[in-house]
Amino acid sequence: MRRRLARHVRQIACAAALALGAALLASGVQSAAAAEPYQVLVFSKTAGFRHDSIPAGITGIQQLGAAHDFTVTATEDAGAFTPQNLAGYAAVVFLSTTGDVLDTAQQDALKGYVDGGGGFVGIHAAADTEYGWPEYEHLVGAWFKSHPAIQQANVTTEDHTHPATAHLDDTWTRTDEWYNYRTNPRDDVHVLQSLDESSYSGGEMSGDHPITWCHPQEQGRSFYTGLGHTAESYSDPAFRQLLLGGIQYAAGAVGADCGADDPGTGDDPVEAESFTSGSGVQAAGHAGAGGGATLGYIDNGDWAGYAGTETAGATSFTARVSSAGAGGTVEIRAGSATGTLLGSVDITPTGGWDTFAEVSTALTATGSGPLFLRFTGGAGALFDIDSFTLSHDPDPVAEGSSDVHLFYYPWYGTPATSGSWRHWQQGGRTPPDDIGADLYPKLGPYDSGDIAGAVDQHMKWVQRSGAGVIVYSWWGQGGYEDSIAADVLDSAARHGIRVAWHIEPYGDRTAASVVDDIAYLEGKFGNHPAYYRDAGHGNRPAFYIFESLKIQDWSALDAVRDSAIVLAQTTDTSKVAHFGGIYTYDGIAGATAPGWKQAGDYARANGLVWAPSVAPGYIDDRAVPGNTTPTLGRQDGASYDLEWNNALDPAIGGSPSWVSVTSFNEWHEGSSIEPASSTPPAGHGYQTFSGAYGRTGAAAETAYLDRTAYWVGEFGKRRAAAAAAR
Secondary structure: OHHHHHHHHHHHHHHHHHOOHHHHHHHHHHHHHHOOOEEEEEEOOEOOOOOOOHHHHHHHHHHHHHHOOEEEEEEOOHHHOOHHHHOOOOEEEEEOOEEOOOOHHHHHHHHHHHHOOOEEEEEHHHHHEOOOOHHHHHHHOOOEEEOOOOEEEEEEEOOOOOOOOOOOOOEEEEEEOOOEEOOOHHHOOEEEEEEOHHHOOOOOOOOOEEEEEEEEEOOEEEEEEOOOOOHHHHHOHHHHHHHHHHHHHHHOOOOOOOOOOOOOOOOOOEEHHHOOEEEOOEEEEOOOOHHHEEEEOOOOOOEEEEEEEEOOOEEEEEEEEEEOOOOEEEEEEEOOOOOEEEEEEEEOOOOEEEEEEEEEEEOOOOOOOEEEEEEEEOOOOOOEEEEEEEEEOOOOOOOOEEEEEEEEOOOOEOHHHHOOOEOOOOOOOOOOOOOOOOEOEOOOOOOOOOHHHHHHHHHHHHHHHOEEEEEEEEOOOOOHHHHHHHHHHHHHHHOOOEEEEEEOOOOOOOHHHHHHHHHHHHHHHOOOOOEOOEHHHOOEOEEEEOOHHHOOOOHHHHHHOOOOEEEEEOOOHHHOOOOOEEEOOOOOHHHOOOOHHHHHHHHHHOOOEEEOEEOOOEOOOOOOOOOOOOOEOOHHHHHHHHHHHHHHOHHHHOOOOOEEEOOOOOHHHOOOOOOEOOOOOOOOOOEOOOOHHHOOHHHHOOHHHHHHHHHHHHHHHHHHHHHHHO
């Protein structure tokens, strides 16, 4: 709701600005001209594909600078990225850079420069850059995924007030190389332009395809456009004005609203007078209307556009209307006033301009892009619209990789929710400040039964990690973990996460009891939307058996061999008869991968799943005082990268079917990727994630989530490459 309210305020502000439309367009350029001269650094180093449009881009930006009081320095020397040198520039432009172009110190310099108030501009392949630096994805907005052939497409202007897009019509038809992105940035940026995927071939973003955007970056500013592949772009006046507005915004020479957009379903009521573009219509004051005004002065052929209200997935339209005039029809259209007709609704006179009625209609066509309302009817005033609601089907939740599984522990408790502390006091500790872990959770010592608080936040973080499956620690029928499992599955389902099972060594566990457990879990949860089944292995659910070597005879598993994937915890292939898979769990062994290649080869030859386990480290000193067993430090992320590299190297890791991560939140073992507090209670010697992958302070709290997402992507790419090579 908070983002929708913010967007609604922006809509009202934009509507008010329409009266000054020409002045706004002029002021964007005039204010820049009046600003003090400044310096812009254009960086075009490439470590991958090199665009032949780079020279034209440099020339074009230099010409813009000469005409608009900024000086351009062009370089491909990454040595320019020092705090001292960057301090002399108002903005840095990444012009179709590709690959890994900055070392760690240079990355830190760029981040510190922008966070401290500098400006960043990314053009086209700037999104195809620095994949090994997770914070760059946030800086640029999204990473490149793919592109179809160069072709003509329609670009929709979503913001007519930003200096980069104020000069553009609602639709701009042009030829370029149209990037698809790995993620949709809309939640985190302010979208200025989007692509109409129905106007070209090869769009892969489900109809919501941002292509130009901006956002604040700490005290600085970031602007990105996916346009600019062709050399001809840089002599196109409309594209040059787009670049000029982006550079001026990033440099701080002109102001603009770049707060993050709502995903934009529009399911909240919209005041109809808050249109962002229109023809013939005006706001009309009425005491009985919401906000004291309606969309009025509507005549035949008039229209109103709402840039912040998305039509993709729209199913119905409802409006509060009044009419002392002729009445008429509202046409609900997508993308423009003449765009796809989604549906229409008739409005009959209500008896007065202050007498309101509700009208509604189902939408029978599909479209994409911002909402436009077009009005038809007889002569004279037709009707007023007070407010409307455009309803949508719920957006499908993006799902992570079904082949990356995070071990998940639901065994924590607090006195407020569970009546006593559970697990946090391990090692003789006294929560809440003193807990049995070397790291302190970002959420503090939480309760696993706090579904709306801790568990929902966990699922959001799991979603961010790119993993699609959690492996739920389960200690037998009727136990605490069993009692809250349904609620955890509900939370997982809300976030597109699936749930597999980690059957722990509860008392009196036998092979036969495990078979009974599988039947129990299948019967109780098998129809739940979050219940994991692996489509690549017969749509079977997965059950990891911790300490499987404690039981010698597993022949009872033959009864479920065809209906479930049951994984043994070992690399000793002589101990996996009757099982359907193998995993390791050990958070230290991944650093040397003992027996992994043999286990992977055996699994592949015998039709088993191979799911080696990786971890960012293993330190349990506070949970197990006086511990003398080996530990593994995180080494600022190097340990995690080493284990992932081992898992994905066929010569070491044995080509896994899945990769399992130890763990999302096993705090006692220090193996968590769940965010750890950057400011834990003092005096207890807690570690933090500071330093991981070059991040410090609060920015480091999510370092391991984001690095997991990187490795999830690498896993997918390497498997695709291996499949293509076969």
